[in-house]
Amino acid sequence: MAAKPKGDEPPRRLNRAVSVSEALGAALDPVLKKRGFASRDILAHWGAMAPAPYDKVTRPDKLSWPRGEKGAEGAVLYLRCHPGHALALAHEGARVAAAINRYFGYILVNQVRMSAEPFSEMEALPETQPALGDVARARIGRAVEKVGDPGMRDALKQLGQAMAQKKPK
Numbered sequence: 601m602a603a604k605p606k607g608d609e610p611p612r613r614l615n616r617a618v619s620v621s622e623a624l625g626a627a628l629d630p631v632l633k634k635r636g637f638a639s640r641d642i643l644a645h646w647g648a649m650a651p652a653p654y655d656k657v658t659r660p661d662k663l664s665w666p667r668g669e670k671g672a673e674g675a676v677l678y679l680r681c682h683p684g685h686a687l688a689l690a691h692e693g694a695r696v697a698a699a700i701n702r703y704f705g706y707i708l709v710n711q712v713r714m715s716a717e718p719f720s721e722m723e724a725l726p727e728t729q730p731a732l733g734d735v736a737r738a739r740i741g742r743a744v745e746k747v748g749d750p751g752m753r754d755a756l757k758q759l760g761q762a763m764a765q766k767k768p769k
Contacts, residue, residue: 605685636663657682661715674710680719
């Protein structure tokens with residue numbers, strides 16, 4: 601009795617509707633595992649975990665784990681970097697690694713290095729929301745003008761403007 605090769609089996613049906621992310625996850629996970637990523641978290645949440653300006657001028661490329669070293673903490677994260685920020689990233693790699701480790705809550709990245717791969721910027725999506733009107737801006741400004749701390753005042757103003765732009769459901 602000969603065993604059937606895996607490639608000859610028909611795809612298994614899920615008998616339910618599947619989201620695009622779930623369908624693509626099965627195709628992306630093997631590729632990401634080859635690059636050293638156990639999950640898509642670093643790629644999906646890079647903008648939230650990387651400190652400014654590296655959230656916009658770098659992209660994770662590969663995660664390289666040390667081989668055979670017992671007790672080694674963390675991996676080497678290779679980043680694709682915009683050429684104008686490469687020197688700064690070389691000096692602030694420890695700050696980027698600390699921000700990533702803080703996001704995950706454990707030591708995931710020990711060192712940050714630059715990848716040899718070229719950096720490609722993702723094209724910005726066009727603005728879909730209309731600009732906020734002068735009346736709404738003035739109303740939000742009056743509501744936060746009594747706040748004493750200028751940083752808090754600016755943060756509240758930005759929050760109010762974001763909420764005013766959001767479409768009601």
